[in-house]
Structure formats: structure tokens, C-alpha cells
Amino acid sequence: MRRTTRKALTHLFxxxxxxxxxxxxxxxxxxxxxxAWNKVRYETSAAILPELRGICPDLAKTSKPALVVGRVSSxxxxxxxxxxxxxxxxxxxxxxxxxxxxxxxxxxxxxRGHEAMAYLTFLIDNYDNIPAAGAVFVHGSRxxxxxxxxxxxxxxxxxxxxxSVALEPWGYHNLRCDWSxxxxxxxxxxxxxxxxxxxxxxxxxxARASSDAAxxxxxxxxxxxxxxxxxxxxxxxxxxxxxxxxxEQIWQHYRDEYVALRQWLLDDDGxxxxxx
Numbered sequence: 001m002r003r004t005t006r007k008a009l010t011h012l013f014x015x016x017x018x019x020x021x022x023x024x025x026x027x028x029x030x031x032x033x034x035x036a037w038n039k040v041r042y043e044t045s046a047a048i049l050p051e052l053r054g055i056c057p058d059l060a061k062t063s064k065p066a067l068v069v070g071r072v073s074s075x076x077x078x079x080x081x082x083x084x085x086x087x088x089x090x091x092x093x094x095x096x097x098x099x100x101x102x103x104x105x106x107x108x109x110x111x112r113g114h115e116a117m118a119y120l121t122f123l124i125d126n127y128d129n130i131p132a133a134g135a136v137f138v139h140g141s142r143x144x145x146x147x148x149x150x151x152x153x154x155x156x157x158x159x160x161x162x163x164s165v166a167l168e169p170w171g172y173h174n175l176r177c178d179w180s181x182x183x184x185x186x187x188x189x190x191x192x193x194x195x196x197x198x199x200x201x202x203x204x205x206x207a208r209a210s211s212d213a214a215x216x217x218x219x220x221x222x223x224x225x226x227x228x229x230x231x232x233x234x235x236x237x238x239x240x241x242x243x244x245x246x247x248e249q250i251w252q253h254y255r256d257e258y259v260a261l262r263q264w265l266l267d268d269d270g271x272x273x274x275x276x
Contacts, residue, residue: 040257041224042264049259050109050266054125056091057105064089065133065163065244066126070118071140072096072111080142080155087159089131092140093118113265115139115241120262127255130247134167138175138242146240148176154242163244171246174238222264 059066067088069081072095081090095111095118108121119137123130139146142154149157157175166173199209216229229235 040222040253040260042222042260044260044263044267046263046267049263051104052125053099053104053107053109054093054121055104055106056089056122056126056129059089059091059126059131060129062089062131063133064131066091066122066131066135067158068119068122068135068137069093069140070095070115070137075140076142078140081140084155084158088136091122091126093121094140109262110266113262117262117265120258120265123250123258124255124262127250127258130250132247134163134244134246135250136161136163136175136244139240146176146242161244166244167246171249173244175242175244176238176240218264222261 056066056068065088067081067084067090069078069090069092071078071092078092078094081092084090091106093106093108095108097107099107108117110117113120115137122135122137136158138154138158143152144154145152147154147157149160161175197213199206199213203209215235219227219229
């Protein structure tokens with residue numbers, strides 16, 4: 001082979017490699033990536049777990065769906081929730097209320113993790129008595145932007161909610177239907193992106209950056225090594241932590257898994273907390 005021909009073929013090969021790399025890097029990646037997060041695998045080092053103090057009174061006797069409320073005192077008077085007793089079996093958890101050592105009802109072990117602490121405590125302490133009609137999980141503030149009613153009134157939303165219809169297709173339904181305002185924007189960097197890690201170091205007061213930077217490590221702790229977010233893997237979900245879920249869907253996970261999730265919030269390993 002002549003030298004000029006060999007040189008031309010080499011240039012053509014290098015050009016082909018460069019073109020392939022450009023096409024591969026700019027081609028839209030599939031969003032159909034699945035992780036093995038169907039089982040919680042977190043293992044706590046705590047020697048003692050919280051006692052059962054979150055029992056919802058008379059839950060085993062009700063035919064109504066449970067209304068599980070995670071609130072703090074600053075959410076205001078909870079009287080609006082009592083008015084919903086005709087439709088729901090109301091279970092109200094006030095996270096910053098003083099501990100009553102003589103009671104086993106409607107208490108959380110700590111004011112950490114926002115509404116997740118109340119939700120998980122309900123699931124753990126009432127696991128065997130989840131109503132056949134399902135459960136609705138909501139915040140304790142009556143009026144807030146995350147309520148998907150025209151005047152942001154959670155009382156109106158819950159009064160109009162048809163739980164059985166909402167559960168019919170999949171056994172779960174988010175109470176936020178307005179996707180235009182509630183989805184995490186696509187412009188956000190994936191949680192494992194190096195820019196999030198850098199932003200969390202530069203601006204440690206930036207809660208969003210700190211949360212996103214911590215998420216990949218948290219997933220490994222919670223779900224094991226099979227769930228590792230890469231720099232291009234984005235986790236997006238409908239906000240705003242208010243939803244309805246069927247008993248059968250709750251029971252797809254063992255009680256011990258909910259205990260593990262809550263214990264991650266309670267353990268001093270950098271998990272999010274409200275009492276700092």
C-alpha cells in the first residue's frame with residue numbers, strides 16, 4: 001500500500017471515530033432506566049428502635065379511608081381537619097408536640113424529615129390495621145401553594161376527593177394534578193452531576209444543591225449498591241408529598257422496610273432533619 005493511501009485511510013478512520021463520538025454524545029439518551037429500588041436495604045447501627053407511640057385510635061374498626069396528617073404547631077388550628085371526620089378516619093401527628101410518655105397514640109419519635117416522619121410512623125405503628133378503603137397522606141396546613149384547588153384550600157380538595165376512584169387504576173394517586181407547576185424542571189441538573197456537588201460545597205446554605213448532591217449516596221445507603229446514580233441520571237417526581245394509596249400497595253413492602261426508612265431519618269448520618 002502506498003504511503004499516501006495509508007495516510008488517507010488513517011485520516012478517514014480518525015474522522016470516522018470523531019464523527020461517531022459526536023453522534024453518540026449528542027444523541028438523546030433513553031429515559032427508560034430502571035433501578036433495583038423495590039426493596040429497602042438500609043441497616044441501622046442503633047441498638048434500640050423507637051417504641052410504638054404512633055397508633056391511630058380505633059383505626060381497626062373503621063370503614064373509612066385514613067387521613068394521615070403530618071403537621072407542626074405553626075400550621076395553625078387543626079380544626080379544619082376535624083370537620084373532615086365524616087369522610088375520613090383522621091389521624092393527626094404534630095411533630096413538635098411535647099412527648100407524652102403515658103400515651104401510645106399519634107406521636108412521632110422525633111421532629112425530623114418533615115412530613116415523612118409522620119407518614120412512616122403511621123405505616124409502622126398501624127401496619128396491620130390499614131383500612132381496606134386506603135389512606136390519604138397530607139400536610140397540616142390548610143392553605144398552601146401545593147394544594148391543587150383553585151383557592152389552594154386543602155379542605156375543599158379533600159372534601160371533593162373520591163378516594164375509591166382515585167385508587168382504581170393503579171392503587172396510588174398524587175393529589176397534585178397540575179404538572180406545569182409541580183414537576184421538577186427539566187433544566188435542573190441530574191442529582192449526580194458534578195455541578196451539584198460543587199454548588200453544595202460553594203454554597204452550603206443552598207438546600208436544593210445540598211439535597212441533590214447527597215441523593216446518590218443516600219440511595220446507595222437505602223437501596224444498596226445496585227442503585228447508583230450516574231452523572232447523567234436524573235430523579236424527577238410529581239410534588240408535593242400529598243397522595244392517596246391503597247392498602248395493597250402499602251403492603252407490597254414489609255413493615256421492616258418502613259422501619260428502616262424511618263431509622264435512616266433518625267440516625268445521625270447526615271439524613272435530613274427539622275430539629276436543627
